[in-house]
Amino acid sequence: MIAQLHITTALRNGITYLKHSYFTPPLKIANITEDKTVNNLQISIMSSSPGILDGDDYQLKVELDAGCAMQLHTQSYQRLFNMKTGARQLMEVHLKEGATFTYLPHPSVPHENASFVTKSSIYLQAGCSLVWGEVLTCGRKLNGELFQFSKYHSITQVFLQGKLVIKENLLMQPALIDVNAIGQLEGFTHQASLIFLDENADCIPLSDGIYEYLSQQKGIAFGVTAAPINGLIIRILGYKAEQLYDCLKAIGLYQIYQITEKAS
Template structure:
């Protein structure tokens, strides 16, 4: 199935609103913003399909106008069903000056013999704020399908003013890789990442708060790296998708997404 989704936001006074949306089955979009007076718009991406099927081709486009703030949520775990060939997805995000975007989808669950590739391309202008996360599981663990999928390939590239700033290339082919070795999964079954870019953010203070929070979590391994542009890249390894997803959401809730300067005396606590 070939499916498309296109979201356009605009700003009226201080509020972000949904200017235009175009979807084809199985996609749908719902406005779940709780505070209608708030600047941020919260949308939920829904699907009538039980998951990604063999031969599916998804095209997703999100356009944020100047000064807009959007949080895009997902409805449930994304299941990649058993495939004879493969499925693909392309997501493109266009962020005008001073806009903010947060996307932390539910974990991906690749079933046995599934093959999936996705390319995420994000274009940011000046003064933007981005929170982008991903959680990948080993498959249906309770069904004995631990790393039984064929391959999973995800490329995420971020451009700031047309200049490539970040390029993530995640490729897992269990049949050809020793995932238990050093530098791979090292005995863990789930992994997650969170990218935060904000030129106004207080990166040292934020990093200290995130480190303190993640250090208190049991059963995970994490690392935090500075990015070429002001921001952080967080990587997590664990045994449970829900735990890693909760960690990402908790961290994201405490990340400043304002595009205005923050006082240097501000302290961040998670």
């Protein structure tokens, strides 16, 4: 099934509003913004499908006008079902000057024999803020499906004013590469990453705060690294999807608060 979604936002009296939306089954969206006096539009992507099925082709596009601020939410964990040919998702995000975008989707759960490729391209103009996360699990752990999926390939590209500044390339093929080997997961079962970019952020105290917060979490290993442009890249390994997802939300929500306060 080919599923398409297109969201466009604009600014009215300093507040972001949903200017245009288009979606095809099984996708739909809902505006879940509670405080409409703050420049922080909140949109949730929902689906009537239980997950991504064999042969699915998801095509998502998000466009934010200058000065807009939006959080994009997901409905639930993304289940990748048993497949023969595979499925894919293509996502494009375009931010004009001074726009802010936050996307922290629920963890992906690849079932046995799942084969999934996702490619995200994010285009930033000057003065933009980005919080972008991803959590990948080992599969249905309680069903004994640890790393029984065929392939998971996630490519994330971030462009600043047309120049490629970050490229993440996560490829896991458990049947070909031992996930427990040195340089791989080394016994961990879940992994998460977060990209934070903001040319106005003071990243040194922010990095120290994130390091201190993650140091208090049990059963994880992590790293906090300076991005090629002003920002941070965080990676976390652990054993529980909810724990890693909560860590990303805690870090991301702090940034959202800072951005909202700055905008107001």
